[in-house]
Structure formats: C-alpha cells, structure tokens
Amino acid sequence: MAARPHWLFGDQLGPHFIDPRHGGPDRDAPLVMIEARSVLARRRFHRAKAHLVLSAMRHRAAELGDRVTYVRAETYREGVERAVPRGRLTVFPPTSRRAAGLVDRLHRVDVLPERGHLVTREDFTAWADAHDGTLRMEDFYHRVRRRLGLLMDGGDPRGGRWNLDHENREPPPSGRRALDLPAPWRPTEDDVDDEVRHDLDRWEREGRVAFVGRDGPRGFPATRREALSALRHFVRHRLAAFGPYEDAMLAGDPVMSHSRLSAPLNLGLLHPRECLERAERALGSGDAPPNSVEGFVRQIAGWREYVRHVYWYFGEDYRGSNELGHRAPLPDWFAELDADAVTARCLSTVLAEVRDTGWTHHIPRLMVLGSRALQDGWDPAAVNDWFHRCFVDGYDWVMLPNVIGMSQYADGGRMTTKPYTSGGAYIDRMSDLCGGCAHRPGDRTGDRACPYTAGYWAFLHRHRARLEHNPRMARSVRGLDRLTDLPETLAGVRERGDAAP
DSSP: OOOOOEEEOTTOOSGGGTOGGGTOOOTTOOEEEEEEHHHHHHSOOBHHHHHHHHHHHHHHHHHHGGGEEEEEESSHHHHHHHHOSSSOEEEOOOSSHHHHHHHHHHSSEEEOOOOSSSSOHHHHHHHHHHTTTOOOHHHHHHHHHHHHTTTEETTEEGGGOSOOGGGSOOOOOTTOSSOSSOOOOOOOOOHHHHHHHHHHHHHHHTTSOOOBSOOOSOOSOOSHHHHHHHHHHHHHHTHHHHTTTTTOBOTTOSSTTOOOOHHHHHTTSSOHHHHHHHHHHHHHTTSSOHHHHHHHHIIIIIIIHHHHHHHHHSOGGGGGOOTTOOOBOOOHHHHTTOGGGOOSHHHHHHHHHHHHHSOOOHHIIIIIIIHHHHHHTBOHHHHHHHHHHHOTTOOHHHHIIIIIIIITOTTSSSSOSSOOOOOHHHHHHHBSTTTTOSSBTTOSSSTTBOHHHHHHHHHHHHTHHHHTTOTTTHHHHHGGGGOTTHHHHHHHHHHHTTSOO
16 A cells, blocks of 8 residues: 655654654655745745745755655645645644644644654643643753753752753853854855745735845755754854853844754754754763753753643633733834834844844843833734744744743743843843943933833833732832832833834
8 A cells, every 4th residue: 555645844844754763654655745825925924034934845845856746835725635636644743723723624634643842742731730730941841851861960960950040141241242253154045045035026026925024145044954054063163152141142243152043943954852962962072061051951952842832731722811911002113123213222233133134032032022012011912923923933832932921921920930021221231232322221211211121110010919929020019119200200101102212
C-alpha cells in the first residue's frame, strides 16, 4: 500500500519533521506544502515577515525536490484539494488554534504525535493540573531541566543554583555605542528571495495584500543550513556575553548579544534541543560562563516552552482576557510604525527597529513597546494582534501568552505575578536611550516630562485598588502617597491622550 501524503505547514521546515524514526511520516511518504495567500491577506503583516516565511517555504520545497508537491493557492482548503484530491493525508499538530480547527474540519487529515518541542502537551497538562492551575514558569523550568538532564549534576543544578538571573542584569558598558563583539550573523539573499520580493510587490500593486514595515535585505535564516550557521555563530561569538547584558539596550546596537534564533526556531528550522546541547557544550569547554549559558537555556527550555504550553492549556477564552478593562485603540503612529512621529528617544528608536527589521529583543518589546501600551490602556487584543503581525518571530502561540499575560497583565496575574512596567529611571539605567532625549526620565510634569515616568504613576493610580494588595506592587503603590504633584502628573497624561509621546 502506498504511503499516505504528509502535509508540512510553513513552520515545520526542519529535518525532524520528516524523520520517520519518531512517529512518521513514512520514509517514502510524498510531501505536500501549501502557500495560502489568504493568510497574508487576512491582516497587515510586516513585509519582512511575509518575505521570510515565503522564502523559507520555497527554499525548503526546492531542497525536497520531486518528493514535495508545492501548491500556491488562495486557501489551505483549496491547496489540499489540489494536492490530494482524494484519500487521507497526515500532518503534525498545527501550532495555532485556527490551523488546528481547519485540520479538524477537513475530516480526512490524520494528526500524528507532536514533535519539535521539549515537552508534550500531555506532560504539561499533568503538571499544571497537579498545581491546581497556579502556574509559575520557574517551577516548570526546574522540571524540564531535571527531565532532560540540562545543566544538572545528578539531581541538583550544576553549580548549586537553578537561576543565575541576578548576574544577568548589567547595564550596558558606559560610553560604548555597541558591545565589543563580532557583527551578528547575516544571510546572503539568492534567487528565491528575489522571486518572493517580486511576488509580494505584485500582490501589493494588485491590492491583494497590504503590509506594514520595510522589507530590507533578509536578516534571518530561511534554510536549515543558514539556521545552523547562525546557531554556530552565536555560540562561538556572542553566547559568552549574552548573560550580563541580556536586559541592556543600546541605540546603536539593537541586537546586543542576543541570538536572534527565535525566527528559525519558530519556523522549525532548528530543534530547541540542539540549541541547548550546543550551549551546554560551550559551558563544558569553558567557551561561555555559567550565567550566560543558564540564561540562554532558561529562555528556551523555560520561557519558550512554557509559553507554548500556556497557549494551549489556558484555552481559547484566554484570548479575550482584559482584567484591567483597557479599551483604548492603538494610535495611528504606533499601528503604522511611524517612528518619526515620536519624540521620546527610546520609543522612537525601538519603533524604528521594528519598522526596519521586524525584530527587537525582549526588553524593548516588554519595557518600551509593551509598557507604553499598558500605561496608556490600549486594548490588549489589539496590542496582541500588532505584535503578532509586526514581528518576524511572531506566531499566535508565541504572542498570545507573552502579550496578554506578561506584557499587558490582561489575565490579572494567571501567568505572571506583577505588571511589567516602569518609569523612565529603569530605561535610563539599562540603556543609553535617554541621552539626547527631549524628555527627562526624572520629570513627571512640565514640558520635559518623561511619558514613561508620568505614565507609570498614572497607571498605578488608575489601578490602585487592584495593585495595592499585590505583594510585589504594594510598595510602589504606596509611593503614590508621597507624590505632591500627582494631580499635575495625571493632568499631563490626560492632555497627551493618544498623541505620540
């Protein structure tokens, strides 16, 4: 009997998705890939994101050759009907609820056991249910490390401590415009990229799609070979410096010591386990210190894996969480990535990075972009949609917990123990972004009031009744009572409204 065709989604592009040793597909199974234009037409994605995804899919199809049927269709349903007119096909579990629902409705697709991750949904559910739904990433992280033997010495963490985060909060080196590191890994574009860019241009002219952001030279891996090259480059040249400056920002160095491996990981070009193994080997050989390796391992084995499972565990209703009652629409300058309209140097710099590349590292996302949205009370669903569309590594499973839970605190604390926002003092301490700014990080009122400092106190005032009982926020909330200029601070925030700060 001939092997059933197997459907590869566009985020299932690595070799581990066609290796038959762990649950199929069959070694000789024909493969199907579908490029559905309706996905791009559904919302205004970042142009660089659309380019990366299509480039990665087309590169993979070229590598697979005659084994794959690559269909360019308006919808996935149309693509399936054209590629496999009759009979059944297989697929690995899609990573989004929307795609999973589509697979269910097709009624002739058999879903194989999941792969490409460190922990199964069943294992996570058993762990979460045992904790009565009171979930903390740190507890989950310890469990993953024990089960996989990551950075372990028998039953104990190597070095005696699970978390070296207190060593990874250094501000950027004083007086430096950039870290003293080799340049980040960059790909070289080829004919496939040219074809993708030509198609995107044509679809835009025809009015079939619309994008935000700029499509500069592709900055992220689109093939397995490129992904491995990027991984090797990071481990060799940047991992050692990753830990100390993990939370730091420099206007002239948007990448800092970060790996930028989230995009190839989320496309399925890399398996998280191989990234962890290479980092662990760097620790063993003395090429990277414990705090840097532990920080990198925690990002992948802890936070990334945790976010994926929270997405499925909390259910679809989680998408509508809005415990703080934030309803304001996204301002046009934010929605359109209009960095030139923004006076605040930190926000303008980070928004320009998103506009030009579709990427920033996690601290600008959380403490500049997300904090602005939280302080100004923007609708968390709209904020989540913006992050999903505007980041090259943004997928529904990635952004929903990160934005609704961590960034916007819209779930009321189901995922994190406190809102993540701050005044300008934090940004001033952890970056060079306040230098030369029209605003002063210490000013709450007046012509040079920092929108983050004023916005922080306005946020605490607005949600005082809720936050004063939070052990991690109570001291900050009590600080409101010491502000003699609180009325003026609040008036200034109201006067600004949704104007660009």
